[in-house]
Amino acid sequence: xxxxxxxxxxxxxxxxxxxxxxxxxxxxxxxxxxxxxxxxxxxxxxxxxxxxxxxxxxxxxxxxxxxxxxxxxxxxxxxxxxxxxxxxxxxxxxxxxxxxxxxxxxxxxxxxxxxxxxxxxxxxxxxxxxxxxxxxxxxxxxxxxxx
Amino acid sequence: xxxxxxxxxxxxxxxxxxxxxxxxxxxxxxxxxxxxxxxxxxxxxxxxxxxxxxxxxxxxxxxxxxxxxxxxxxxxxxxxxxxxxxxxxxxxxxxxxxxxxxxxxxxxxxxxxxxxxxxxxxxxxxxxxxxxxxxxxxxxxxxxxxx
Numbered sequence: 001x002x003x004x005x006x007x008x009x010x011x012x013x014x015x016x017x018x019x020x021x022x023x024x025x026x027x028x029x030x031x032x033x034x035x036x037x038x039x040x041x042x043x044x045x046x047x048x049x050x051x052x053x054x055x056x057x058x059x060x061x062x063x064x065x066x067x068x069x070x071x072x073x074x075x076x077x078x079x080x081x082x083x084x085x086x087x088x089x090x091x092x093x094x095x096x097x098x099x100x101x102x103x104x105x106x107x108x109x110x111x112x113x114x115x116x117x118x119x120x121x122x123x124x125x126x127x128x129x130x131x132x133x134x135x136x137x138x139x140x141x142x143x144x145x146x147x
Numbered sequence: 148x149x150x151x152x153x154x155x156x157x158x159x160x161x162x163x164x165x166x167x168x169x170x171x172x173x174x175x176x177x178x179x180x181x182x183x184x185x186x187x188x189x190x191x192x193x194x195x196x197x198x199x200x201x202x203x204x205x206x207x208x209x210x211x212x213x214x215x216x217x218x219x220x221x222x223x224x225x226x227x228x229x230x231x232x233x234x235x236x237x238x239x240x241x242x243x244x245x246x247x248x249x250x251x252x253x254x255x256x257x258x259x260x261x262x263x264x265x266x267x268x269x270x271x272x273x274x275x276x277x278x279x280x281x282x283x284x285x286x287x288x289x290x291x292x293x294x
Contacts, residue, residue: 004152005254006259006262006263007259007262008290091292092292100259107152112152112154112246115152115154116155116269116270119153119262119263122263123267123288123290126290143156143270143273144154144155144241145238145241
């Protein structure tokens, strides 16, 4: 099992970050404008759609201002069964986000792509909260010929 | 052992990317303006300096247009002995860069930070080659209160 790990510090409160991870408006503001479902519904499923496919995430843990945990129940084969883990903590004027996309079976080339792309979307989340404007798909920053 | 994995596609040739990884001018154009040493000298040491410290990398493999491999010989304790591996391949009009920072002993919080920051610098490399302008330190994109 191999993991994608990232972190960003956002000049904000953990509550603001938690809102951006658990509301449709928040999620649509940094990841993809085509976000469906209720991010605050434990056990429910969020659907994220992109030009080239999408992901269905079951919400398996919600701890306000501290953690959001999703499990991938549909999407690319390599993603199914993996977990997307958001851990939040306040450090002075920064909300610290520790991000882990855990449980990849193999470090395939697609995992390299997804790692870089997650970083790009974390910077979009940071920008959304700090400036009011993120860069969600379909207007996301492209990193290669695939996406 | 855990690894940081990334990939980007650069609208260019592998030779142009190789040049950006093996010349002082190239390296200073996307990573840090304070780059010293000769990137094309197998067995030599490159010194990269930032406001908050730096890294010394021994050049352990050079395969023109295909691979560059560095080993960290000085820098933060967590980095020493790790390897930074650049694998290049042409895919149509894109030069594909597979990046691996291998051999971290533990997935510490600092590794999360470095993973995201590497993605930011890979986007700087992409920008340097595609537009002529990268974002090397000290004018790099900051991701948190540390850097």
